Amino acid sequence: MRNTTLSLGFIPLVDAAPLIVAQEMGFASQEGLTLDLKRAPSWSSLRDMLSFGQVDAAHMLAPVPVAAALGLGNAGMALDAIMVTSINGNVIGVGKDLADHLVDQGHDFDFTDATKAGHALTAGRTTPLKIGVPFPFSMHAQLLFYWLNALGLPAPDHVEIKTVPPALMADALAAKEVDAFCVGEPWGSISVDQSQGSLLLPGSAIWQRAPEKVLAVRRNWADTETDLAQRLIRAIWRACQWLADPGSRLLTAELLARKAYLDRPTEIIDRALSGTFTVTPNGVQRHADEFLDFHTGAANFPWRSQAQWIAMQLALRVGLDQTHATKAAGTVFRSDIYRAALRGITPDLPGASSKLEGANAAWTSVASESGSLTLPPDRFFDGSIFDPSETTRLKNRQLS
Amino acid sequence: MPNTLSIVVVEADRDRALQIIDSLRAAGDHDIRVISETTGLARQIHQHNPDVVLIDIENPSRDMLEELALASGPQDRAVAMFVDQSQEGLSAAAIEAGVSAYVVGGMQPERVTPVLEAAIARFRLFQRMRAELAETKRALEERKVIDRAKGMIMKARGVTEDEAYALLRKTAMDQNRRMADVAEALVTAAGLLS
Numbered sequence: 001m002r003n004t005t006l007s008l009g010f011i012p013l014v015d016a017a018p019l020i021v022a023q024e025m026g027f028a029s030q031e032g033l034t035l036d037l038k039r040a041p042s043w044s045s046l047r048d049m050l051s052f053g054q055v056d057a058a059h060m061l062a063p064v065p066v067a068a069a070l071g072l073g074n075a076g077m078a079l080d081a082i083m084v085t086s087i088n089g090n091v092i093g094v095g096k097d098l099a100d101h102l103v104d105q106g107h108d109f110d111f112t113d114a115t116k117a118g119h120a121l122t123a124g125r126t127t128p129l130k131i132g133v134p135f136p137f138s139m140h141a142q143l144l145f146y147w148l149n150a151l152g153l154p155a156p157d158h159v160e161i162k163t164v165p166p167a168l169m170a171d172a173l174a175a176k177e178v179d180a181f182c183v184g185e186p187w188g189s190i191s192v193d194q195s196q197g198s199l200l201l202p203g204s205a206i207w208q209r210a211p212e213k214v215l216a217v218r219r220n221w222a223d224t225e226t227d228l229a230q231r232l233i234r235a236i237w238r239a240c241q242w243l244a245d246p247g248s249r250l251l252t253a254e255l256l257a258r259k260a261y262l263d264r265p266t267e268i269i270d271r272a273l274s275g276t277f278t279v280t281p282n283g284v285q286r287h288a289d290e291f292l293d294f295h296t297g298a299a300n301f302p303w304r305s306q307a308q309w310i311a312m313q314l315a316l317r318v319g320l321d322q323t324h325a326t327k328a329a330g331t332v333f334r335s336d337i338y339r340a341a342l343r344g345i346t347p348d349l350p351g352a353s354s355k356l357e358g359a360n361a362a363w364t365s366v367a368s369e370s371g372s373l374t375l376p377p378d379r380f381f382d383g384s385i386f387d388p389s390e391t392t393r394l395k396n397r398q399l400s
Numbered sequence: 401m402p403n404t405l406s407i408v409v410v411e412a413d414r415d416r417a418l419q420i421i422d423s424l425r426a427a428g429d430h431d432i433r434v435i436s437e438t439t440g441l442a443r444q445i446h447q448h449n450p451d452v453v454l455i456d457i458e459n460p461s462r463d464m465l466e467e468l469a470l471a472s473g474p475q476d477r478a479v480a481m482f483v484d485q486s487q488e489g490l491s492a493a494a495i496e497a498g499v500s501a502y503v504v505g506g507m508q509p510e511r512v513t514p515v516l517e518a519a520i521a522r523f524r525l526f527q528r529m530r531a532e533l534a535e536t537k538r539a540l541e542e543r544k545v546i547d548r549a550k551g552m553i554m555k556a557r558g559v560t561e562d563e564a565y566a567l568l569r570k571t572a573m574d575q576n577r578r579m580a581d582v583a584e585a586l587v588t589a590a591g592l593l594s
Contacts, residue, residue: 041458042459045462052492072469073481163466165460
């Protein structure tokens with residue numbers, strides 16, 4: 001196998017680990033690949049680097065390729081997600097003023113109960129709550145919209161979601177541009193440290209199984225460079241498997257801390273890897289189970305229903321036709337390429353490419369290509385279940 | 401004048417901002433404003449209500465512009481990244497040069513093209529200057545460290561400057577390393593041992 005160099009773009013976040021580990025721990029070279037990792041200054045720049053061919057693949061917010069398929073914020077280029085690289089990993093935090101207000105109200109910062117935290121956050125407010133997110137098309141924004149909508153606090157009357165680059169979140173809190181934020185690690189911990197704020201919830205308290213980052217490529221690249229795409233999937237899949245081993249944690253934090261990658265202290269990086277956070281300025285510790293999952297329970301499988309959930313939420317938010325949106329999104333998560341890459345390597349390839357989202361309260365057995373596999377709990381905080389086929393049926397009923 | 405565009409340039413560095421303005425002025429009689437403070441960038445841009453926004457691709461605040469694509473009120477004008485579908489590949493050229501342009505919906509591509517071409521030319525110049533500066537700095541640093549290593553060898557082995565240089569070069573060639581790296585290693589090691 002000839003060695004091929006691929007250039008991959010990433011944003012300096014803990015969940016860029018699968019790309020970094022694939023290169024550093026030799027999983028790429030096992031597939032005859034060298035990954036030239038390029039750190040990008042912003043999500044929009046990374047998306048454009050990918051669209052215009054400056055990189056072959058990129059660490060990407062799961063909603064970006066879906067938004068592109070709906071004609072939202074794209075550069076005119078079709079992007080596909082060939083695998084999911086991480087599940088969950090975001091935190092919701094508040095600035096000092098709001099944290100003080102919550103303490104006065106007796107909120108206990110349990111880091112678990114999304115309903116309680118949501119009501120505490122908005123109780124007695126006369127102006128919309130301003131929440132900063134890294135990008136308009138992100139799981140951060142999607143989770144916030146979903147959460148506050150379900151609590152009967154829809155945007156824009158009750159909440160205003162603003163885009164603020166994570167590195168500038170502490171400044172935005174100080175300037176009162178935002179009251180609260182939802183970001184990926186290490187930025188939640190850094191923002192709390194810098195702003196004297198507090199962490200309120202992990203993203204997993206809203207949805208236990210939110211697809212956070214994907215490996216995105218140009219659609220025409222995925223369809224013409226099939227062999228390379230499959231080798232890349234295998235390299236990153238093995239990196240994810242390695243990351244899921246608790247014994248890898250220490251080394252992962254050291255690797256990510258390097259200057260070329262996150263350039264941050266290992267201690268801050270380890271908070272996300274261990275799921276144990278300092279949530280208040282006086283050092284209260286809270287633990288979140290499954291805070292950031294790189295691999296377990298078929299985590300890397302790009303379910304078409306995940307893309308459809310994102311599309312449906314985006315459509316609701318910006319007023320697009322929901323049936324059309326879920327249909328357009330269905331082909332963006334390429335379970336076909338993923339299957340072809342990993343057949344014979346993992347027994348964990350599900351029989352179906354779409355599933356109910358939010359239906360599992362516990363580990364549940366489903367059919368796989370080679371028998372069965374178990375999928376982890378994936379509940380939404382309000383207990384609702386997303387059935388991708390239902391959106392189409394509902395719409396058809398309304399039309400007839 | 402119907403061809404006048406209102407342009408916002410997001411740039412914190414005053415000198416760079418002035419140079420960009422000069423280049424754009426040469427491309428037409430446009431109304432140009434500079435935003436140097438990126439706090440609340442989307443809100444600031446909203447107030448100016450421009451036809452075109454230019455921003456350095458390296459600027460992390462660029463993501464704030466993406467939300468302008470989702471116009472929130474009926475009076476708001478949606479702003480989206482400029483993408484040309486033409487053969488010249490102007491968008492790709494802009495990205496390579498390190499600048500991105502956002503334009504309001506319904507803008508004729510022909511009207512934006514001269515502005516974007518001028519901006520691309522200017523940012524290419526910035527890129528070249530940055531590369532030259534980095535290269536000069538590196539060369540200076542390397543010369544300094546090679547000179548120090550040479551001095552150490554002369555003292556330790558009692559040889560002439562030329563002999564010390566020859567020894568450094570031979571070691572570098574034998575080990576298949578750059579002379580500056582060998583010199584750097586020597587200086588670091590000496591620092592540790594002294």
